[in-house]
Amino acid sequence: MRSRIHWLALLAAALFLVNGCAGASVISAVPIAATGITKATQASRPINDSEEYYVGRAVAARILSKYPLDQNPKLTAYVNEVGQTVARKSSRAQTFRGYHFAVLDTPEINAFACPGGTIFITKGLVRTCATEDQLAAVLAHEVAHVAHKDGVNSISKARWTEVWTAMGAEAARQYGGVAGNLVTLFEGSIDDVFKTIVVNGYSRTAEEAADQEAVATLTKAGYDPGALPQVLDKMMAKEKGAAGGIFKTHPPTSERLAKVKAEASGAPPSKDEAVRTRRFKSITG
Template identity: 70%
Template sequence: MKRRNSKWLTLALLPPLAFSGCAGGLALAPVASIAVTGATKAAQASRPISESEEYYLGRAVAARIFSQYTLSRNTRLNHYVNEVGQTVARKSNRPQTFRGYHFGVLDTDELNAFACPGGLILITRGLVQTCESEDQLAAVLAHEVAHIAHRDGVNSVSKARWSEVLTAMGTQAVRQYGGVAGNLISLFEGSIDDVFKTMVVNGYSREAEFAADQEAVVTLQKAGYDPQALSQVLEKMMARQKDNAGGIFKTHPPTSVRLAKVKTTAPCASPPTANNRRQRFKEEVG
């Protein structure tokens, strides 16, 4: 399982400049370039994960998700979800990431959504179809965008692990590809494990989930969507929970508790849902 991703991991380790670098030096030059940044080892070992590292970590996590799920071939649906997602992301408190936000639909009946570090957000067809309106879809996506904005994914990389990665990056011997670099890859792989396990198996903390819900309500309002839409979709999810014990229900606090919390914070005044959005949702999702 671990070895299967090793080729990808090698790419994931490369900073962006690697891709504009000289041909043939792909293995050596990028690793060396991240090794010699001028900072002391001690300073390096304590710095947070950068935006570009977050992006590559997210891509590696996404690769693992795609080993379990297939991206929907419904181009229109992917395009639509992307459009709604971009609208929400622009109004979030982190409108820009290293390579921007991307949204996709996973072809499964399961109810789930994943926010890969850096801005790739994947939502299952089952969860899209649980929504009854564009506003409700926007609510689910706004919750995921909030996870990106709060860096919940990268924050699940253990501090000890990241410190080891940075120390390995700072070692001069990393220039000799295959030596420390090999160790670096396995350390980086451990970081991916941390994020993947948190996102897909254990879930973020309850506090992180409630914070993402709160943030989603604010984002919905800023984007012109109904701030009550999150409560509405949580109610829909509760109704489907008894047949879907896994997925999002496994990694999130009880939906009833989320709903109660959201209801106490969402503004009472609910703007009318625009007819054109309702119509568009019906055409695209059915």
């Protein structure tokens, strides 16, 4: 287990990525429960948006300890623009602190959706996309995982029982600072989410639900929903035989691809796709 100091350093990196200089106000917005609420009551309540966001920041910090951020500001701004466009048309257009998109400087083909709205896409996956619509399709799929709270839903009930109990009055007296307190209390939960996002992947049901929402989101945003099966086919071809990458965490099946193609086939034709493709190529090279 990493030292607590190292954890806080990584958390600071995620804070900077998501909020810049506004980190202090965010930390104060995550309250420590200092009441005598019973274990049963605490364990049964759903995670609220601020808690989801805090867990997501810590998961983002872990991802940043594994992959460096890409240093191309033009590409980062472009990915954010496309990501915000699809996020606004998703079933969860707003999160506690909004959606934030970043590019990871690795040739690996992958994407990660952290709870609360921080979404990473690797440079390898950006290069796999041939058009802006395909990039939008990848980001819409990841936004759907955030909208459905797939990350926090991976945290076990036993883990939440432990967390909510510790967040009672006794824990509030024991720990000093708010940030250090939450890092300690949520560390096990962060492990659960990180393993799901980066190591084990989501269930087939969660993936198919994210595909379905992505198709709807792309249509609402004016993108071609057919770009989703297109980019899935491209990724499958590139990742065939590879040990890691996106299909370790987002496993495709022929049935899944058939469903996506069927859902996308009934959508109206997209306008200005050629313009978007030229823009994509001018920025990504």
